[in-house]
Amino acid sequence: MKIESTFKVKKGFAEMLKGGVIMDVVNAEQxxxxxxxxxxxxxxxxxxxxxxxxxGGVSRxxxxxxxxxxxxxVSIPVMAKARIGHFVEAQILEELGIDFIDESEVLTxxxxxxxxxxxxxKTPFVNGATDIGEACRRIGEGAAMIRTKGEAGTGNVIEAVxxxxxxxxxxxxxxxxxxxxxxxxAKNYGAPVTVLxxxxxxxxxxxxxxxxxxxxxxADAALMMQLGCDGVFVGSGIFxxxxxxxxxxxxxxxxxxxxxxxxxVEVSKNLGEPMVGINIDDLHxxxxxxxxxx
Amino acid sequence: MKTGILALQGSFQEHxxxxxxxxxxxxxxxxxxxxxxxxxxxxxxxxxxxxxxxQENNDLFNHLKIKILTGIPxxxxxxxxxxxxxxxxxxxxxxxxxxxxxxxxxxxxxxxxFEGKVxxxxxxxxxxxxxxxxxxxxxSGVKVIAKMEDEIVGVQSNNIVGLTFHPELNNxxxxxxxxxNFVMKGLNVGAL
Numbered sequence: 001m002k003i004e005s006t007f008k009v010k011k012g013f014a015e016m017l018k019g020g021v022i023m024d025v026v027n028a029e030q031x032x033x034x035x036x037x038x039x040x041x042x043x044x045x046x047x048x049x050x051x052x053x054x055x056g057g058v059s060r061x062x063x064x065x066x067x068x069x070x071x072x073x074v075s076i077p078v079m080a081k082a083r084i085g086h087f088v089e090a091q092i093l094e095e096l097g098i099d100f101i102d103e104s105e106v107l108t109x110x111x112x113x114x115x116x117x118x119x120x121x122k123t124p125f126v127n128g129a130t131d132i133g134e135a136c137r138r139i140g141e142g143a144a145m146i147r148t149k150g151e152a153g154t155g156n157v158i159e160a161v162x163x164x165x166x167x168x169x170x171x172x173x174x175x176x177x178x179x180x181x182x183x184x185x186a187k188n189y190g191a192p193v194t195v196l197x198x199x200x201x202x203x204x205x206x207x208x209x210x211x212x213x214x215x216x217x218x219a220d221a222a223l224m225m226q227l228g229c230d231g232v233f234v235g236s237g238i239f240x241x242x243x244x245x246x247x248x249x250x251x252x253x254x255x256x257x258x259x260x261x262x263x264x265v266e267v268s269k270n271l272g273e274p275m276v277g278i279n280i281d282d283l284h285x286x287x288x289x290x291x292x293x294x
Numbered sequence: 295m296k297t298g299i300l301a302l303q304g305s306f307q308e309h310x311x312x313x314x315x316x317x318x319x320x321x322x323x324x325x326x327x328x329x330x331x332x333x334x335x336x337x338x339x340x341x342x343x344x345x346x347x348x349q350e351n352n353d354l355f356n357h358l359k360i361k362i363l364t365g366i367p368x369x370x371x372x373x374x375x376x377x378x379x380x381x382x383x384x385x386x387x388x389x390x391x392x393x394x395x396x397x398x399x400x401x402x403x404x405x406x407x408f409e410g411k412v413x414x415x416x417x418x419x420x421x422x423x424x425x426x427x428x429x430x431x432x433x434s435g436v437k438v439i440a441k442m443e444d445e446i447v448g449v450q451s452n453n454i455v456g457l458t459f460h461p462e463l464n465n466x467x468x469x470x471x472x473x474x475n476f477v478m479k480g481l482n483v484g485a486l
Contacts, residue, residue, distance in 0.1 A: 002408040003420075009407045012422045012463045016339050016373070019303040036384070038347030040303060040340070075383075075398065076343055077425065099404035099425070122405045249347075256302050256348050257324060 010124035010144035013100070014208040017041060017077075017145075017231055021221065021252050022210070024048050024235040027066065028073040034238075037248035041077040041100065043233070044070040049106050049153030050236035050275065053287070058108045061089040067096055079126070084293055085111025087121075094123045100145070102126045105292035106152045106235075113294060118142030128212065130163045130290055132170025133189030136199075139207055140192040146205060148229070149290040150213015153236050155277035157220045159290055160213045164227045167209065174199045213290070216241070216274050218254030218267050225258035242272030295333025297477055298323040300358070302348040304340020304373060308462040315465060316474045326357045334367040334477045337374030339424065339460050342398070343383055345373065359389050367477045368454045375456035376427050392454050393433030400428025400458075412447055412459060414440040417468035421459040423447075429458060453483045 020040025025031040026048060034042045046062045047055065061082050071078045077099035082089035084103055089110075093101050101123050103116055118125040119142035128149035129135035135146045148167070150160030170189065174196050177185055182200075186193040198206040211224030212233035221232045232255050234248075241247045250267040257263035285291070297313055299306045301322035313320045313336075321328055323335075335358070349355045355377075362368045370378040370392075378392040401407070407424045414421075429446045432438065440448025440457060448457040455476065461469040475481040 002410045002423075004408040005405060006409050008463070009409060009422050009424060012460060013404055013407060013424045015305050015308060015463065016341070016424055018305065018307065018340075019301070020341060020344055035343060036347070038344045040344045076341055077404065094405065097403050097405055124404065252344070252348060253351050260324075 005122040007142070007144065011207055013124055014126070014145035018208055019256060020231045021248075021255050022079065022231070022233045023238055023248060024233075025070060025239070028069045030239055030244075031070045031074045033245050034248060035074045035076050037245055038252035039076060039248065040231070041079055042070060042074060043079045043081065043102065043235075045081055048236045048239060049289075050155070050240050051153075052106060053153040060107060061086070061093065064092070064096065067093075067098065071096075071098070081107050082116070083107040084109040085114050085116060087116045090116050090121055090123075094121050098123060100124050100126055104128065105149055105289045109292050115141055115294070126210070128290070128293060129167070130293075131166040131189075132174070133191045134293065135167060135205060135209070136189060136191030136195040139195050139205070143207065145208045145210065147210040147212040147233055148224075149293070150211070150215070151280055151283070152213045152289050154214050154280065154283075155216040155237060155240070155275040156214045156280055157216070157223065158214070158280055160211050160215065160224060161227065163213075163290075164211065164224060164229060167205070168228055171199060171204065175203060215251075216277065217271075218250045218264060221251045221255045222258040222264055225255060231255065237275055240275035242274075247271050247274075296321045296331050297334045297336060298329060298332035299336045300338060300345070300374070302340075302345045304338040304345065305371075305460065305462055306338045308460075308465070309336045309338050312462055312465050312470060312473055316470050316478065318474075318478050323354070323358070325352055326354060329357055329361050332361065332366070334480070335362060335369070336477065337368070337370035337377055338462065339372035339374060342373040342376040342388070345377065346383055346386055346388065355389055359391060362389065362391060362454065365453045365483070367480055367483050369473075369477055370454075370456045371460055371462060372424065372426055372458060375458060378454060378456050392449070392451055392456050393436050394449055394456070395430045397428040397430050399425050400430075401426055410442045410459070412440055412442050414448060414461075414469070415472055419464060419466055419468060421461060422463050423459050426458045429456075450482075
């Protein structure tokens with residue numbers, strides 16, 4: 001007797017990705033480089049966040065051809081992005097047999113109020129979150145994995161750090177609260193109280209929490225791991241750098257050995273140019289992707 | 295002696311929880327030095343291609359293989375089994391010490407991942423199969439220790455056990471008892 005796609009199986013799959021690096025790729029060639037470098041999964045998309053930022057316009061789910069090309073090229077899991085609230089893009093990705101759907105603020109949102117109800121879809125979902133309330137709402141909708149939003153396409157880790165610190169602070173608040181304070185906390189956060197209860201049972205978020213948004217160097221990856229993330233997404237940081245394979249390998253090794261400074265020195269050598277970064281303060285409010293999501 | 299859990303990537307934290315529940319000392323294996331005080335080994339689930347790549351950095355698998363060949367109890371789950379089996383991934387050989395053939399992602403992609411009822415040793419439970427491998431044939435001297443209906447989902451060869459599923463995501467008492475006997479006390483090692 002087999003029961004497919006239970007929440008335990010979705011969540012369990014995310015557990016298997018822990019300690020790993022998930023890399024954005026736009027074609028089969030990049031996917032091969034990512035696999036060769038030791039990525040645990042690739043995210044197939046049409047344009048990496050730095051280019052979406054530069055080129056503007058409406059950003060949508062990747063073309064079916066690109067996704068299938070990547071799926072046929074690598075043996076590691078393949079993820080793809082759907083727009084926030086665009087449940088039909090999610091249905092298409094499910095039908096394609098993608099391994100994970102990222103309901104992502106990097107794409108232009110399709111719904112300014114609602115996210116996708118993720119329980120009904122067989123494919124597991126990862127969602128971005130800036131704080132504990134947002135994370136709990138997404139888990140309540142059925143997300144099997146959470147990531148920081150960071151500020152994608154900037155090569156600037158400051159927002160990812162902000163989101164992770166805020167998450168940890170929220171979790172500590174939930175853990176130290178009196179039983180009588182829990183519903184008020186839930187009200188404050190806009191979080192389902194059932195998810196807060198799971199946090200109290202396990203002492204952590206009930207699903208895996210990765211770092212994402214602005215990670216560009218091995219040191220950035222190790223920083224996020226030391227802050228308590230379970231693994232790392234790297235978007236523009238690899239294929240916008242001078243030597244993608246070298247940098248990808250270095251970030252993979254740094255993510256495993258995040259608490260070993262000697263190793264971090266070793267992998268930080270001879271990496272070539274990192275991607276050019278953007279100061280968050282130089283962004284107009286409307287250009288901040290982390291603001292998307294509700 | 296401690297139980298070493300390969301901690302390059304994957305579900306090593308869940309295996310660590312299992313060991314805590316049976317009150318055993320453990321060490322996370324990331325470098326060759328970590329193998330020194332190890333008396334049994336667990337290879338977790340995760341992505342086998344990633345683990346193979348990450349260990350190249352310090353030649354860990356050659357040392358790990360020597361350690362396992364001394365006969366210490368060794369358990370591999372899912373990707374851990376793939377690493378133990380006679381196999382190659384992206385043209386690179388794995389540990390290559392468990393005589394069985396493996397088909398990676400044997401059931402398909404993540405949408406085909408499932409929970410299934412497994413007869414494991416003398417108990418049964420529902421376990422997660424996540425982009426799981428299939429054991430397509432076993433060599434002589436390899437014993438079948440877990441089945442899902444007629445399908446082989448767990449094998450043992452002397453001190454080495456490989457499972458295609460994830461008992462570490464359940465950590466129920468039957469499994470913990472088995473783990474305590476096998477990995478910690480060395481019971482059933484080579485004796486079955």
